[in-house]
Amino acid sequence: MKTKGLTFDAVREIGLKLPGTEEGTAWGTPVLRVGGRIFTGIAIHKSAEPNSLIVYVDTATRDEMIAEQPELYYTAAHYENYPCVLARLTKLRRDVLEDLLRMSHRYATERPRARRGTTRGAPKRGTARRR
Numbered sequence: 001m002k003t004k005g006l007t008f009d010a011v012r013e014i015g016l017k018l019p020g021t022e023e024g025t026a027w028g029t030p031v032l033r034v035g036g037r038i039f040t041g042i043a044i045h046k047s048a049e050p051n052s053l054i055v056y057v058d059t060a061t062r063d064e065m066i067a068e069q070p071e072l073y074y075t076a077a078h079y080e081n082y083p084c085v086l087a088r089l090t091k092l093r094r095d096v097l098e099d100l101l102r103m104s105h106r107y108a109t110e111r112p113r114a115r116r117g118t119t120r121g122a123p124k125r126g127t128a129r130r131r
Contacts, residue, residue: 005090006097008042011053014098015040018105032101039108040101043086047076053087054079055104058111061085072096083111 008030015021015032022033031041043052057065062085065073072092073085087100 005051005088006092006094007089008053010094010097011040011089011101014094015101015105018101020109021105034105034108037108039104043076043079045076045078047078048086049074049076049088051089053089053092054084055087055100056082056084057104057107058083061103083107 012023012030012032016023018034020034024031024033026038026041027044029042029044031038033039038056040053040055043049043054048054062073062075062083065085066075071088073087075084075086079086092100
């Protein structure tokens with residue numbers, strides 16, 4: 001059975017035209033990165049619908065997108081605490097996908113990096129707190 005609508009091939013074609021974009025994999029699925037950060041990929045968690053694209057955006061933008069076009073954008077249990085929105089590839093138009101990828105690419109390049117290897121209030125790995 002053939003799926004109508006866009007596929008990750010279209011995502012790849014559009015995304016690789018954006019500056020600094022690299023193709024790779026994460027969790028066994030294709031993703032696009034800029035500066036080492038994923039900005040889009042196939043949503044594979046079981047809480048996501050099949051043929052969904054994960055697109056990194058700030059949570060306020062995500063909430064607006066879902067409110068305005070719930071037939072196109074949504075979130076799922078696993079993704080709710082992350083700055084991303086899920087898009088139904090079969091319902092996306094190519095021009096909308098282009099705008100979405102540019103927005104996500106910009107978000108990935110502009111957002112501050114989280115400190116790796118630490119959690120709030122915990123010492124860095126290999127260090128001890130002084131009392």
